[in-house]
Amino acid sequence: QTLFFSATMSPGVSRLIKSFGKEPQIIEIQQKARTVSTVEQSYFEVRQRSKVEVLSRILDMNPPRLGIIFCNTERSVDECTEDLVNRGYAADRLHGDMTQMMRERVLKRFRDGSVELLVATDVAARGLDIDEIDIVFNYDLPTDPEDYVHRIGRTGRAGRSGRAVSFVFGRDIYRLQSIERYTRQVIRRERIPSVEQVEGRRADLIFDTLKERLESGKFDTYQDNIDRLLEQGHTPTDIAGALATMLREASGREGSMIEEDREPERPARREQTRDPRPPRDTHERDQRDQRGPKPKFERGPIPHEPGMTRMFLSLGKTHGVLAKEIVGMLYREAGLPDGSLGRITLFPKHSLVDIPEQFVGQVIDRTRSARLRGRPFRMDVDRGPV
Incomplete structure (x- = not known):
């Protein structure tokens, strides 16, 4: 007897089973949704050239312990990894063009936390089993809904909560609809964090880091240097501000404006639920009739862009x-x-x-x-x- 286990079964695999199996039987566990409820799913509308900037903003707003960024091609993996490293993130790549030894080395660094962001293709990440992954990015939206299920299944494991974020634009929205139908879940649209929001969050993180260091008292090494600056007439506030600025610049994560920042925000989709309206008594209805007919609502003009x-x-x-x-x-x-x-x-x-x-x-x-x-x-x- 031969048993084959798979989270999903593509048409190609089904054909192989029928070709080589003798009267194969398929046992499937039915469930309401194909994705776990502990994974929060959302998407951002973002152009290809803006993806790295938006990715950086999301990471800086809520820094994960470990995260996976899925791309559809090896070239996209290489470019995304290089951009993230240049911005100061602890990122590395994983794709089929790497030797087995290189892949094992990257996975070891990812498991021990020295690499926080793993940029990978679907094939390279198959079989990856790490429970501490906080977030999964669909940097490129997959063409097959089953690949989407595999990707976001890397987070939200062992009872933990997780987050899955997808980048879409233009015709990708049609693929997103197919994924929603396949998973039987609604994927919520989110607004791209502004440069001001991200800068404020980065400043908060620097403040928290400085506060922890001050409370630990482990900064005696530079006390003489601080005293020299004070003797030269610099105030403690100026010294602290200069050091915080240097720390901020050392991160190498300067935000930049993107085309999406200048676009008007469209209202996000939402499911509207209303409580049942209580019955009206006869007296209230009579009063309404005495007031005369309700004025007809007129739709006022909504301004639109030139062109x-x-x-x-x-x-x-x-x-x-x-x-x-x-x-x-x-x-x-x-x-x-x-x-x-x-x-x-x-x-x-x-x-x-x-x-x-x-x-x-x-x-x-x-x-x-x-x-x-x-x-x-x-x-x-x-x-x-x-």
Whole structure:
């Protein structure tokens, strides 16, 4: 008897089993979700050229003990690792182009904590079994939902909580939808931390480090140097400020502005839940009738960026439509360039989408026979409230 155990089974593996097995039987344990509940899943909308900066900001806001950063190619692994090391992070790489001895050396350093961030491909990280991993990054979103499950399964082990963060942009949002359907879980969108937020957090960490050193009393070696500076007329505040600045510069993690910082924040998806409305008594209803009909709500104009045209889409919240589904549909059906869409506003029975004015005709033509959530819809230039 031969038993084969696997967390997932790809079509290729299934074909091999059917080819070489004799009447094979598949035993599968059913579960509500394919990912563990102890893993907090979220994503950031970020362009390729901004990924390292956003990754650095997230790491500095909540420094992990150990983290894995997954890339889809060996080249991406090498570039990401080099950028992180240049920024002062304890990072190393792991991919199939390395010898077995090199890989074992990297894994040993990762297990003992001398390497805090492991940048790896899916194949190289197979079989990795370390319980203390706090966070997993999908630096490149995987094409196969099963790979996503394997990746985020590296964290949240042995009852610990973990975090899985994915970077997406443009057509990646369509792949993200497939992952959500496969895992039966909603992946929450997060806002990129600003430069000011990250700088404040870095300053807090420096302050905490200085405080611990002062409380330990282990700084007598430099007492003579401090006394010399005081004799030269420098104040204790100036000396402390200069040392803190030097410590900050030594980290090599100067933040920089990215294109995403200048974009208006779109509202994140959220599941709306309402408590049941209590029944109204007859007296309250009579009073309302005496006040006359309720005034009709008029939708006021929402400003949009120059060069953009606001388009009307005949489906909205009551049809179960999500903003990311509109994004995926337009990139897929209308063939719009990545990152070209503007603001998306969902109303109960319709939606408004800001589209570059040069693509308006293209969107109208190519979405005539398209469907959203299995429903036909209409897109046209928004004429405002009637």
